[in-house]
Amino acid sequence: MGNIKKEDILEILDGYDKENITIATLGSHTSLHILKGAKDEGFRTAIVCEKGREVPYQRFNVADEYIIVDEFKDIVNEEVQEQLRAMNAIVVPHGSFVAYAGLENVEDKFNVPMFGNRDILRWEAERDKERQLLVEGNVRIPFKYDNPEEIDRPVMVKFPGARGGRGYFVASSTEEFNEKIATMKERGWLDDEDAAQAHIEEYVSGCNYCIHYFYSALDDTVEVMGMDTRYESSIDGFVRMPAKDQLDIPLTPSYVVTGNHPAVIRESLLPQVFEMGDKLTESAKKLVAPGLNGPFCMQTLVNDNLEVICFEISARTDGGTNTFMDSSPYSFLTYGKPMSMGRRIALEIKNGIERGELEKIIT
Ligand code: ADP
Numbered sequence: 001m002g003n004i005k006k007e008d009i010l011e012i013l014d015g016y017d018k019e020n021i022t023i024a025t026l027g028s029h030t031s032l033h034i035l036k037g038a039k040d041e042g043f044r045t046a047i048v049c050e051k052g053r054e055v056p057y058q059r060f061n062v063a064d065e066y067i068i069v070d071e072f073k074d075i076v077n078e079e080v081q082e083q084l085r086a087m088n089a090i091v092v093p094h095g096s097f098v099a100y101a102g103l104e105n106v107e108d109k110f111n112v113p114m115f116g117n118r119d120i121l122r123w124e125a126e127r128d129k130e131r132q133l134l135v136e137g138n139v140r141i142p143f144k145y146d147n148p149e150e151i152d153r154p155v156m157v158k159f160p161g162a163r164g165g166r167g168y169f170v171a172s173s174t175e176e177f178n179e180k181i182a183t184m185k186e187r188g189w190l191d192d193e194d195a196a197q198a199h200i201e202e203y204v205s206g207c208n209y210c211i212h213y214f215y216s217a218l219d220d221t222v223e224v225m226g227m228d229t230r231y232e233s234s235i236d237g238f239v240r241m242p243a244k245d246q247l248d249i250p251l252t253p254s255y256v257v258t259g260n261h262p263a264v265i266r267e268s269l270l271p272q273v274f275e276m277g278d279k280l281t282e283s284a285k286k287l288v289a290p291g292l293n294g295p296f297c298m299q300t301l302v303n304d305n306l307e308v309i310c311f312e313i314s315a316r317t318d319g320g321t322n323t324f325m326d327s328s329p330y331s332f333l334t335y336g337k338p339m340s341m342g343r344r345i346a347l348e349i350k351n352g353i354e355r356g357e358l359e360k361i362i363t
Contacts, residue, residue, distance in 0.1 A: 002107025004118065010359055013113050016088040018353050022046050022065065023346060024089040026075055027057055028096035030317045030342065033325040035062035037342030041350050046087055048075045072100035076109050084112045090362065092345055093121065094317045115345055116294040116316060118363040123288050124315040127160070127199060133313065137283030139276050139298075140309050143202040148177045154203035159194045166254045170203055204311065206303040209265050210320045212328075213277045214344050217293045217360050218351055222277045224270075225295070225341055226328030228260040228320035262323040264330075265302070272308045276300075280313065293361055294348065295321065295341050317341050 023038035025031045027049035035045040039062065046065035047057050050072050057063045067083055074080060075097070084091065091097075091114045098106060098121055106114075106121060123129040134141050145151060154172045157180070167189055171177040181198065184190040208230060214223045235253040238246065265273060276298060285291035297318035298310045321341035324331060331339040339347075352358040 002104070002118070004107060004109070004111055006363060008111065009113050009363060012085060012111070013358060013362055016113075018088075018358075020044070020088050021349070021353065022084075022087040022089045023092060023349065024048065024065075024084055024087070025092045025094060026072060026097040026100065027053055027063075028072065028100070029094040029319060030321055031094065032056065032060055032062055033322065033340040033342035034092045034094070034317065034345065035342065036060070036325065037340050037344070038346040040338075040343050041346035043346055043349075044087070046084070046089060048072075048080060048084075072096070073102065073105075076101050076105040081110065081112050089113070090115055090349060092116075092317070092342075093118075095314065095319060098125070098316070113362045115349060115361060116363060117288065117290060117292065120284065120288045120292060120315040123284075124313055127158075130313055133280065133283050133287060134310060136287055137276075137279035139279050139283075140307060141201075142204050142309060142311055145200040145202075148174050148198070148200060150174075151177055151200065154205075155200050156203045158199040158201070159190065160197050160199075166256065167252075168255060169252065201311070204301040204303055204309050206301040206309070208299070208301055209263055209308070210260075210297055210299045210318060211265075211273055211277070212295065212297050212318060212321050212324075212341060213281075213292075214295050214341065214348075215277075215281050215292045216348060217290055218348060218355065218357055222274070222281050223334055223344075224273060224277065224330045225334075225339070225344060226321065226324040226330055227263045227265060228323040229263045230255075230257050230320070231259040231261060232256060233258045257319065260320045260323050262328065266306070269302065269306060269308060276308060276310060284315075290360070293363075294345060297321075317345070 022044040024046040025034050027047045038045045044064045047063040048067045051068055091112050093114055103125055151174050158168050169180050171180055181195055210228050212225045214225050232255045235255055238253045281292055292315055295317040297314040299312040300308050300310045302308050325340050327338045352361045
């Protein structure tokens with residue numbers, strides 16, 4: 001895919017001192033538990049941090065080394081890459097790393113060993129590819145409409161790019177869809193190109209569970225590590241208003257994640273939870289080998305028929321893993337000791353080093 005070839009990365013890894021690996025990441029998103037987990041597994045840690053954003057890392061004392069940059073995207077600068085390689089760094093990607101560094105730069109310029117599967121990041125970023133992974137795996141997803149004329153029940157309308165749900169809307173008929181698109185264009189919120197790419201899917205009325213899995217490529221196992229639900233602005237504030245007032249206020253809710261709540265799901269739903277994680281793991285192995293190495297997340301809605309329906313995936317550590325920086329009920333069941341997602345990643349790297357199989361989990 002990109003210019004960075006696995007052979008070149010493995011050559012760099014060959015030159016690393018495996019007794020002195022540093023686990024590094026960009027200072028944002030899920031970096032606190034990535035670095036704390038790495039420390040707990042005995043690694044040195046480094047953070048690439050935007051100037052002025054050091055405070056949480058210093059106060060929580062999770063980083064041994066700081067590489068301070070003017071802007072997050074400077075992580076792809078040659079000098080920064082050089083510093084990282086000099087400390088035998090394995091970089092753990094997360095949502096902000098991909099967003100700030102830029103997908104093309106990660107694929108074409110970032111010549112530093114990374115944990116996981118570099119190629120899969122594009123598959124979660126592009127809605128068609130993401131859907132292909134889910135369809136190939138036969139995972140239950142919201143019904144998709146190819147044409148607004150076919151709208152026959154409430155639908156959720158989404159637009160290209162990660163917008164945190166900004167501008168997404170709900171409609172119940174073709175007329176309502178057309179009206180809302182026209183209003184958004186009038187207000188300058190939507191251009192013709194994005195409007196033409198409107199993604200229309202069945203509105204799933206249900207409860208949100210974001211399920212955090214870890215696929216170990218070393219052991220070929222899928223673990224459920226934890227779950228969260230999102231606390232989204234403005235929708236979660238909006239629903240605290242009495243219905244009468246909601247009707248009076250011309251507010252279009254957005255779904256911008258501002259935080260997360262830990263969650264557990266009904267025990268009787270766990271077979272579905274494991275089954276869908278296994279299915280996605282298998283389809284990812286087929287479509288973008290070696291697959292979903294490491295953390296991934298399935299964002300789901302559970303309806304009143306108790307069906308778990310997946311509307312989005314992350315193919316790297318998801319922000320909701322911050323709800324279990326110590327442990328989740330599920331990771332405790334598996335490990336019987338504190339196990340965050342960050343620590344699980346570090347454990348996989350440690351196992352890879354001990355078994356001489358790092359090449360299976362580094363990209
Ligand atoms: P983004 O990735 O741009 O943030 P998402 O696809 O995660 O957007 O959707 C944002 C929010 O919209 C979700 O957290 C969920 O609350 C809601 N949502 C998304 N898809 C559906 C759907 N099909 N039915 C009902 N609600 C949905």
